[in-house]
Amino acid sequence: MNRTVLVGILLLIAENGIVPWLVPSEWSGRLAPHLPFVLLIYVASFAGRHRAFLFGLGFGLLSDILNYGSLIGPYAFGMGLIGYAGGLLMERTTPTLAKLIGLSAAASAAFGTVLYWIYRLFRLTSWSYGFAFYWFIAPTLLLEVLIALAMFVPVRRLLLKPSAKAAEESAT
Amino acid sequence: MIGLIVSIAVMGFTLGRTRLTWPEKFLNDAFGSVQGALYRPAAAVADFFGDLGRLSDVYKENRELRRTVAQYARERAAYNFVEAENERYKEALGFTERQKQLYDYRYRIAQIVGISSNPVDRTIKINLGSRDGIQTDMAVTTTDGSLVGLVSRVSEFTSTVEPITNMDIASDSSVQIAATVYGKEKESFGIIDSYDSNTGMLQMSKIDENDPMAPGDQVITSGLGLVFPRGILIGTLVDRQVGDFGLTQKATVKPAANFDHLREVFVVVVPDVNGP
Numbered sequence: 001m002n003r004t005v006l007v008g009i010l011l012l013i014a015e016n017g018i019v020p021w022l023v024p025s026e027w028s029g030r031l032a033p034h035l036p037f038v039l040l041i042y043v044a045s046f047a048g049r050h051r052a053f054l055f056g057l058g059f060g061l062l063s064d065i066l067n068y069g070s071l072i073g074p075y076a077f078g079m080g081l082i083g084y085a086g087g088l089l090m091e092r093t094t095p096t097l098a099k100l101i102g103l104s105a106a107a108s109a110a111f112g113t114v115l116y117w118i119y120r121l122f123r124l125t126s127w128s129y130g131f132a133f134y135w136f137i138a139p140t141l142l143l144e145v146l147i148a149l150a151m152f153v154p155v156r157r158l159l160l161k162p163s164a165k166a167a168e169e170s171a172t
Numbered sequence: 173m174i175g176l177i178v179s180i181a182v183m184g185f186t187l188g189r190t191r192l193t194w195p196e197k198f199l200n201d202a203f204g205s206v207q208g209a210l211y212r213p214a215a216a217v218a219d220f221f222g223d224l225g226r227l228s229d230v231y232k233e234n235r236e237l238r239r240t241v242a243q244y245a246r247e248r249a250a251y252n253f254v255e256a257e258n259e260r261y262k263e264a265l266g267f268t269e270r271q272k273q274l275y276d277y278r279y280r281i282a283q284i285v286g287i288s289s290n291p292v293d294r295t296i297k298i299n300l301g302s303r304d305g306i307q308t309d310m311a312v313t314t315t316d317g318s319l320v321g322l323v324s325r326v327s328e329f330t331s332t333v334e335p336i337t338n339m340d341i342a343s344d345s346s347v348q349i350a351a352t353v354y355g356k357e358k359e360s361f362g363i364i365d366s367y368d369s370n371t372g373m374l375q376m377s378k379i380d381e382n383d384p385m386a387p388g389d390q391v392i393t394s395g396l397g398l399v400f401p402r403g404i405l406i407g408t409l410v411d412r413q414v415g416d417f418g419l420t421q422k423a424t425v426k427p428a429a430n431f432d433h434l435r436e437v438f439v440v441v442v443p444d445v446n447g448p
Contacts, residue, residue, distance in 0.1 A: 013207050016211075016285075016287060017285070018214045020289075021211075021217075021218040021433065025430065028431070028432035029432075033289065034289055054175075061179070062199070065195075065196050065200070066203050066286075066288070067288030067295050068192075068196065068200075068325055069290065069294070071183050072182055073180065077180060115290070124340065127292075140291070
């Protein structure tokens, strides 16, 4: 788990430092992948709902403070909530690739929606939900699913290692 | 559950606050320095590939630049005369030291260290902070002088810039910029108050019916509020139509700055006229 947190911090730095250069000009502001969020989906499916909740809350708060625009808290709230809900959904099943992709798509859409509604609630945006969905939720969803696919193999190894070791130890 | 409740409370608490507490400052500065080390190499690589693509335009650009330089050389002589004359008049009319320094802006260059990924609320982080004399509400421009946004939060070594694309008329905390057009500074006035993400245009409102501004004019800040420096390019006027209530007119303005793939910006330091 400690290494996952480290990876999360690296991903957060990469997100603000490198990703803006990879996104083409016309799509900036529309393609806004949140890399620790993708990691959170894996934490939710492999490490359980409580850890996912704390992970989401912590990294959400961190990115909130770093990107402090109008208010602190939307990311912490959204990521905590979705981490917990995702963990709850995946608790009774063994996570396969297909389930993870489905979960990351659903979680990304839910996160975009939560984010939009919080800003709407505080009257910081005047977009309609349809526009917000078309403008950033849908493109970001597709990109985040792709990133989740790319991260599947390394991240699963990272998260499964301790538990695999524990299983071996208990077997001997 | 408690975590969620606390984060909702935090949202309400932090809304509309401009000061930062020390943990926030510390996190901002720590991450800012690391991000800067990553952002600049990424920018260099991206620029290299961008330059490869633009090689064919270089000849045309060069010709255009030469023409501009020739024009500047001509105008500089005239400008020097006008400035000297202006100084003399200020002496003669007995301007106080405070009035003389009113428009003596200083431009501080800042490197960008990161851009947030929040699509609803974008922020840009720069590597100048309160140690360098940066304060909130200072204007930030691109290196070629067009307006990017305002400094919204300052920590010791980094500060956060809120781009003008975040402006929203429905929001209570949003800024409004007094604007005029280049060449008609005396007669024109309007207020830039919102940005439409869909069309990528700014909206200027409260324009007088008899105002001489026309499509194609360069919109600049007017500096009438004395908070905001004057003469910063905002964009180009695209069209003008009757406003919502028919009394005033509104116009759409195409922003001059390119808000992404920025590397360096200028922070415009306004002399502290209200200070001692």
